[in-house]
Amino acid sequence: MAAKKQKFSLDFKEKTVLLAERIGVAAAAKQQKVGRNQIRRWRSKLDSFKQVRDSAHRFRAAGGGRKIFSDALDSKLLDWYKEALEKRNPISRRILLLQSRVIRDELIADTPELENLKLSKGWLDKFLARHQLVLRRTTTTCQKAPADYVEKVCDFILYVRDEIKRQNISPSCVYGMDETAVWLDPPASTSIAPRGTRDVSVCSTGHEKLRITVALTAKADGTKCRPFVLLNRKRVVREVAETFAGKLTLCWSGRTWMDDALTETYLRKTIGPQMFQKRLLVWDSFRCHLSASTKTVLQSLKIRTAVVPGGTTKFVQPADVSWNKPFKQVIQNLHDDWLHAGVLPRTAGGNLKAPDMLVYLSWVCEAWDAVSPEIIRRSFLTCGVTGSVDAEADDQIHMFSERGPCPAGRAIFDQKKAAGVPAPPPSAIHIDESDAETSDSLSDAASSSDSSDDSSDE
Numbered sequence: 001m002a003a004k005k006q007k008f009s010l011d012f013k014e015k016t017v018l019l020a021e022r023i024g025v026a027a028a029a030k031q032q033k034v035g036r037n038q039i040r041r042w043r044s045k046l047d048s049f050k051q052v053r054d055s056a057h058r059f060r061a062a063g064g065g066r067k068i069f070s071d072a073l074d075s076k077l078l079d080w081y082k083e084a085l086e087k088r089n090p091i092s093r094r095i096l097l098l099q100s101r102v103i104r105d106e107l108i109a110d111t112p113e114l115e116n117l118k119l120s121k122g123w124l125d126k127f128l129a130r131h132q133l134v135l136r137r138t139t140t141t142c143q144k145a146p147a148d149y150v151e152k153v154c155d156f157i158l159y160v161r162d163e164i165k166r167q168n169i170s171p172s173c174v175y176g177m178d179e180t181a182v183w184l185d186p187p188a189s190t191s192i193a194p195r196g197t198r199d200v201s202v203c204s205t206g207h208e209k210l211r212i213t214v215a216l217t218a219k220a221d222g223t224k225c226r227p228f229v230l231l232n233r234k235r236v237v238r239e240v241a242e243t244f245a246g247k248l249t250l251c252w253s254g255r256t257w258m259d260d261a262l263t264e265t266y267l268r269k270t271i272g273p274q275m276f277q278k279r280l281l282v283w284d285s286f287r288c289h290l291s292a293s294t295k296t297v298l299q300s301l302k303i304r305t306a307v308v309p310g311g312t313t314k315f316v317q318p319a320d321v322s323w324n325k326p327f328k329q330v331i332q333n334l335h336d337d338w339l340h341a342g343v344l345p346r347t348a349g350g351n352l353k354a355p356d357m358l359v360y361l362s363w364v365c366e367a368w369d370a371v372s373p374e375i376i377r378r379s380f381l382t383c384g385v386t387g388s389v390d391a392e393a394d395d396q397i398h399m400f401s402e403r404g405p406c407p408a409g410r411a412i413f414d415q416k417k418a419a420g421v422p423a424p425p426p427s428a429i430h431i432d433e434s435d436a437e438t439s440d441s442l443s444d445a446a447s448s449s450d451s452s453d454d455s456s457d458e
Helices: 010-023 025-032 036-044 046-051 071-086 093-107 112-116 121-130 149-166 238-243 260-271 292-300 318-340 357-370 373-382 391-395 409-419 439-447 449-454
Strands: 174-183 211-219 228-231 249-252 279-283 303-307
Touching: 010 025, 010 036, 025 036, 036 046, 071 093, 071 121, 093 121, 149 279, 149 303, 149 409, 174 318, 174 357, 174 373, 211 260, 211 318, 211 357, 211 373, 228 260, 228 357, 238 357, 249 260, 260 292, 292 303, 318 357, 318 373, 391 409
Parallel strands: 174 279, 228 249, 279 303
Antiparallel strands: 174 211, 211 228
């Protein structure tokens, strides 16, 4: 059996050459257990070793190793990858390998030797290593951003800033809102297992598809409102209603999606009427947020709205950017703790039951309490939802930061800011202008002041 081929780092090669100059090639070869011809070859390349001395763990000098079989194939596949990445399409190893074979077949006419190139998994490993690409777990699942999303985001931020400043809206009257699903049995995506294990099984109650919807609302000054919870049952459970009174706004709707009627209930109970101060609500372009009946309710409550352009919520919606991840992570942790707690409720057949309503609603309370006011305040600043227009506020917008989704967008933003606030596209931004408050509107607000007790500002 042939001896296994050895690899030596540049640091080892350089030390061996210097040792050979001091004690001789034969003695150095015997001491370092390498061949004499090998030391002579290293000595002839000593200058190139010094050029790559920045890392002692490199095994080859620049340009060493097997050369790329086809530069055209390599560059075309890399260009295809970058284009797919800009479109935010999921790219798996299988897809990349299939595309490499498509490109190879296109190039065979001009380069017949490509027909002998076997695009194997090993070749793909080397391609990924060559371009510093790795298989990563996705961090965000979202709808496709529009082609001109940078300009839409810039217009949205500039318009909202101007609206807050022009209407003199205080941070305590700027609201952010988002509906998010809370799964009653969130499956764990990872689990510690022995190295080399091929089967990693985790326990589940079998209720992975059961969920409730929670509408999270907070203000730009860090104040959190009560979560508005849609429950998939219509009959009120008295014990649950009494336990979470003052903590959650429970809606026994029998469904877990928002419509016009539930949006009106949310607006009246969570935000409520207010007689004197102007308010701004920032939310997404969900269809019930833009309906005629919802606009009527907003006007009656004297609430201006700024609708985040479709496909850009992950850039400028405070909840998507900052709240949802820590909120859901705490719920996942509480669910894991519940599974490890000890004796769990089971059916007559011995299967695990889903968490009780008292249990999962307590998770919602704890998770929302865990989101600190500082995170809430910072989320509005990082999304540009603020009345400040100075350069310091611009630097805090996460989308345009060096590690943000679009650092190049800062130049576009500065250019638009210097030119003045543009008229917002109707599809991107909607502001409901309320009429000047007359005595009739004040009396209407006063007559509905009893319902303001349901407002969940904490």
